[in-house]
Amino acid sequence: MQQYYRYNTHPGKKRQARSERYDYLDEATIADKLIDFRNEELTIITCYIPAIHCSSCIWLLEHLYKLHPAIMTSQSDFMKKQVTITFKQDELSLRGLVELLADVGYEPKITLQDVVQENRKFSQKGLIAKIAVAGFCFGNSMMLSFPEYFGMAAFEASYSVFFGWMNLAFTLPVLLYSGRDYFGSAWHSLRQRQLNLDVPLALGILVLFLRTAWEIIGGSGAGFADTLCGLVFFLLVGRWVQQRTYHHISFERDYRSYFPVAVTRITEDGNKPVPIAAIQVGDRLVIRNNEIIPADAILLKGNAAIDFSFVTGESQPVRKVLGEIIYAGGRQLGAAIELEVTRAVSQSYLTQLWNNEAFKQYERKFRTFSNVVSRYFTIALLTVAITAMTYWFFQDNPAKAWGAFTAVLIIGCPCALALSSPFTLSAALSVFDRNRFYVKNTAAIEQLAAIDCLVFDKTGTISSPDASRMHFEGDLSANELAMVVAVCRNSSHPVSRELVNWAGAVAPLVAADFRELPGEGIEAIVGTHRIRVGSGAFIGVVDGSPGASGGSRTYIAIDERIMGCFHAEQPWRPNLRALMGRLADDYKLNLISGDNDRDKDGLRGVFPSDADLLFDRLPAEKLEYIRSLQTAGRAVCMFGDGLNDAGALKQADLGIAVSDDINNFSPGCDAVLDGKSFAQLPRFFAFAKDVRKVIHASFGISLMYNTVGLSFAVMGTMSPLFAAVLMPLSTVTIIGFTTVATHLYAIKNHLNKDLS
Structure with missing residues (x-):
C-alpha cells in the first residue's frame, strides 16, 4: 500500500479526524435494516460513499482487508459511489466498520431512507x-x-x-x-x-x-x-435503450434522504440513541452541532441557531429562545441543545408537506409524441386492413382477403415508429450527460421541449453557494491579518476557510491555545496577542462598533479590541442577466423564494419587467403558485435546490434540481442540473426542441416505408422475403438517421464537447 501513491499523481482523500458518532449502529433494530445479508459468520453491507472520486479511492476501498483482518472482500461501484463489504461480524462490528471507513477519509452517508429501504432497485x-x-x-x-x-x-x-x-x-x-x-x-x-x-x-x-x-x-x-x-x-x-437512466444519481429523494437514522434521547439511564420512528411526543432529545432536528419540538436548554435553508429557503440562521418551538428539518449550528418533542415525526410540519397530493402521485405520465400518434395510427391501420379484406371478399377471393388482411397488419406494424423515439432520445441523453445535465428518462426530454414558463428559486439556484464574495469592514494591518489567518487555519468551518482564501499569501504565524465554540466562534494566542473570530455575541459587539449594523457578519477582535467584521455575500451565477435575457425571448420567467426580499431591487433588473418576484414564501405556497400557473394554461418548469422546493418541483410539469454537487442532497425531480452548466440552459431548451424535430422527421421516414409496404400488402402479394428485407431495412434507417441527426443538432447548439 505504501508504494501505490508513488505511481498515482491524483491520490484520494486525506485522513480526517473522526467527527461523527455512530452509537446508533450498535442498536440491533437499526443495524438489521441497513445490512444486505447476514449468517452465523459473515455480514454483507452496501455503503454509499460520496467521497469516491478517482482511481486511488477505488484502489484503497478494495484493499480494506489490509487494514483490518475481519474484512473479507470489498467491491466498489464508481458510478453509484457505493462499496459492498463482506466482513466477519464476530471480529468487527458494523459500527467499527463505519468508523474505519471514516478514519481513512471515506465516511459513509447513512440516512433515514436507507432504513426504510423504499428506494426502487432498477434492474x-x-x-x-x-x-x-x-x-x-x-x-x-x-x-x-x-x-x-x-x-x-x-x-x-x-x-x-x-x-x-x-x-x-x-x-x-x-x-x-x-x-x-x-x-x-x-x-x-x-x-x-x-x-x-x-x-x-x-x-x-x-x-x-x-x-x-x-x-x-x-x-x-x-x-x-x-x-x-x-x-x-x-x-x-x-x-x-429507452429505459436507460443514471443509477448513480437519485431522482426520487425525499425528506428521508435528509433525515438521520437515529437521534439521541435523554432517559433516566442516560443518553441513548433511538431510531427516528421511535420518537414520541414528550421525549427529550439532544441535538448536537450540525445535526438535523427530526420532529417539531420546544427548546429547553442551550443557544439555538437553526439553519432552515433546506426547509424555508432562508439562507441566514435563525436564533431561537427558550420555550420557542423549532420545526423539523432545521440544522443546529452551534453547541448542543435540548428539545422536548411536541409532535411525532409523522405529524411534523415537514412530513405533512410530503402528504400533499403532488407528492403521492409523482409517477407522472408525460404526453409523448409516440403516445399521441398511436391513438390515430391503430385506427388507421385497422381501417386499411379491414378495407383490403372486404374488397377481396367481394372479389370472391377469400384467400387473398385473408392474405391482404394479415399482410397489412404485418407490414404496417409500427416497428420503426416504436424505435424512433427511444434511439433519438437516448442519443439526446448522452449529449445532456456530457454537459452535466442528467435527465431522469427519455420522456422528460420531450416534456422539456414543451415548456413555456420557467420558475426559479433564489438561494442556491440562481445564486452560487460555492462562490461567496467576502468584504472586510474595518481596519486591519498586514500583520494583524496574518494573525487572524493563523487562527482560522485551525478551523474547518466554511467561513474560516473562505477567510483564509480571501486573505491570500500572508506571513506564516503560529497560533497556540486554539479553542473553537461551535456556532459562536474561535480564539487563540498568536505571539502575545489574543485573537477572537466569530459572531457578534461571541466578540461582544455593541452599537457603534465597526460594522455593527446589518446582515450575517464574522467579527474580529484583537486583545478585546473590535477591529471590524467580514461580510460574505453569495453572488449571482455568472452572466445571470444575459442568461435571463436570452430565456425571456422564448419563455415567461418568474422567481419565487423562501428567503427575504433584500435582493428584490437587484433582481428586478435581472428579470423581465413582467416577471413575478415573490419572496418569503413557504413550501406549500410555492406549490400553489405553480398550480395557479398551470391552471392559467402554462407548461411550467421549476428550478430549485432544497426541501423547500420539493413540492413545487413535483407539481410542475418538469422539475429540475440545481446542485453544485450532484452527490449531495437534492429533492425529488425529473432532472438534475450541475450548477457549472447553469449558463447552458438556453442551449438545453433549444436542443430539446431540435430533438423533437428529429422524432417528427423519423416518423415521416417510418410512414414512407409503411406506405411502400402497404401498397404491396393490400394486393395480397407480399412475400416473406419482402417482409424480411423491408422491416429490418426500415429499422436500420431509423436508427442511423436519428443517431446522426441528433448529434448534428448537438453540434449546432454547441453541446458536442465533453465537460465531464
Missing part, C-alpha cells in the same frame, strides 16, 4: 434475458429461412418441412416469453379504453405468428418466423 436483467432469447431465435430462424428465400438445392428441399417446423418452434419462446409484455400492455391499454403504441405492435406480433403457423401447419408456405423474431428483438433493444 434490466429480465429485459436482457428476453433480448437474449429473441436474438437467439432470430439468428437461427434467419439461418433456416435463407434456403427458402434464395432457392433450395435438392438436399435442402428434402428438409424444408423440418426447417418450417423448427422455425415455428423458435417463434414460441419469442411469442410467449420475449414478447409477452407487449400483449400485457396492449390489454391494459384496451381495458382503460385507450390506444397506446403497444396495441398495433401486439396485433402485428400476433398476426405474424398466426400467419406463420397457418402456412407451416397447412404446408402452404414458409411463414414469417424470422420477421417475427427480428421484430421482437429490435423492439426489445429499443426498450432497453
Whole structure:
C-alpha cells in the first residue's frame, strides 16, 4: 500500500479526524435494516460513499482487508459511489466498520431512507434475458429461412418441412416469453379504453405468428418466423435503450434522504440513541452541532441557531429562545441543545408537506409524441386492413382477403415508429450527460421541449453557494491579518476557510491555545496577542462598533479590541442577466423564494419587467403558485435546490434540481442540473426542441416505408422475403438517421464537447 501513491499523481482523500458518532449502529433494530445479508459468520453491507472520486479511492476501498483482518472482500461501484463489504461480524462490528471507513477519509452517508429501504432497485436483467432469447431465435430462424428465400438445392428441399417446423418452434419462446409484455400492455391499454403504441405492435406480433403457423401447419408456405423474431428483438433493444437512466444519481429523494437514522434521547439511564420512528411526543432529545432536528419540538436548554435553508429557503440562521418551538428539518449550528418533542415525526410540519397530493402521485405520465400518434395510427391501420379484406371478399377471393388482411397488419406494424423515439432520445441523453445535465428518462426530454414558463428559486439556484464574495469592514494591518489567518487555519468551518482564501499569501504565524465554540466562534494566542473570530455575541459587539449594523457578519477582535467584521455575500451565477435575457425571448420567467426580499431591487433588473418576484414564501405556497400557473394554461418548469422546493418541483410539469454537487442532497425531480452548466440552459431548451424535430422527421421516414409496404400488402402479394428485407431495412434507417441527426443538432447548439 505504501508504494501505490508513488505511481498515482491524483491520490484520494486525506485522513480526517473522526467527527461523527455512530452509537446508533450498535442498536440491533437499526443495524438489521441497513445490512444486505447476514449468517452465523459473515455480514454483507452496501455503503454509499460520496467521497469516491478517482482511481486511488477505488484502489484503497478494495484493499480494506489490509487494514483490518475481519474484512473479507470489498467491491466498489464508481458510478453509484457505493462499496459492498463482506466482513466477519464476530471480529468487527458494523459500527467499527463505519468508523474505519471514516478514519481513512471515506465516511459513509447513512440516512433515514436507507432504513426504510423504499428506494426502487432498477434492474434490466429480465429485459436482457428476453433480448437474449429473441436474438437467439432470430439468428437461427434467419439461418433456416435463407434456403427458402434464395432457392433450395435438392438436399435442402428434402428438409424444408423440418426447417418450417423448427422455425415455428423458435417463434414460441419469442411469442410467449420475449414478447409477452407487449400483449400485457396492449390489454391494459384496451381495458382503460385507450390506444397506446403497444396495441398495433401486439396485433402485428400476433398476426405474424398466426400467419406463420397457418402456412407451416397447412404446408402452404414458409411463414414469417424470422420477421417475427427480428421484430421482437429490435423492439426489445429499443426498450432497453429507452429505459436507460443514471443509477448513480437519485431522482426520487425525499425528506428521508435528509433525515438521520437515529437521534439521541435523554432517559433516566442516560443518553441513548433511538431510531427516528421511535420518537414520541414528550421525549427529550439532544441535538448536537450540525445535526438535523427530526420532529417539531420546544427548546429547553442551550443557544439555538437553526439553519432552515433546506426547509424555508432562508439562507441566514435563525436564533431561537427558550420555550420557542423549532420545526423539523432545521440544522443546529452551534453547541448542543435540548428539545422536548411536541409532535411525532409523522405529524411534523415537514412530513405533512410530503402528504400533499403532488407528492403521492409523482409517477407522472408525460404526453409523448409516440403516445399521441398511436391513438390515430391503430385506427388507421385497422381501417386499411379491414378495407383490403372486404374488397377481396367481394372479389370472391377469400384467400387473398385473408392474405391482404394479415399482410397489412404485418407490414404496417409500427416497428420503426416504436424505435424512433427511444434511439433519438437516448442519443439526446448522452449529449445532456456530457454537459452535466442528467435527465431522469427519455420522456422528460420531450416534456422539456414543451415548456413555456420557467420558475426559479433564489438561494442556491440562481445564486452560487460555492462562490461567496467576502468584504472586510474595518481596519486591519498586514500583520494583524496574518494573525487572524493563523487562527482560522485551525478551523474547518466554511467561513474560516473562505477567510483564509480571501486573505491570500500572508506571513506564516503560529497560533497556540486554539479553542473553537461551535456556532459562536474561535480564539487563540498568536505571539502575545489574543485573537477572537466569530459572531457578534461571541466578540461582544455593541452599537457603534465597526460594522455593527446589518446582515450575517464574522467579527474580529484583537486583545478585546473590535477591529471590524467580514461580510460574505453569495453572488449571482455568472452572466445571470444575459442568461435571463436570452430565456425571456422564448419563455415567461418568474422567481419565487423562501428567503427575504433584500435582493428584490437587484433582481428586478435581472428579470423581465413582467416577471413575478415573490419572496418569503413557504413550501406549500410555492406549490400553489405553480398550480395557479398551470391552471392559467402554462407548461411550467421549476428550478430549485432544497426541501423547500420539493413540492413545487413535483407539481410542475418538469422539475429540475440545481446542485453544485450532484452527490449531495437534492429533492425529488425529473432532472438534475450541475450548477457549472447553469449558463447552458438556453442551449438545453433549444436542443430539446431540435430533438423533437428529429422524432417528427423519423416518423415521416417510418410512414414512407409503411406506405411502400402497404401498397404491396393490400394486393395480397407480399412475400416473406419482402417482409424480411423491408422491416429490418426500415429499422436500420431509423436508427442511423436519428443517431446522426441528433448529434448534428448537438453540434449546432454547441453541446458536442465533453465537460465531464
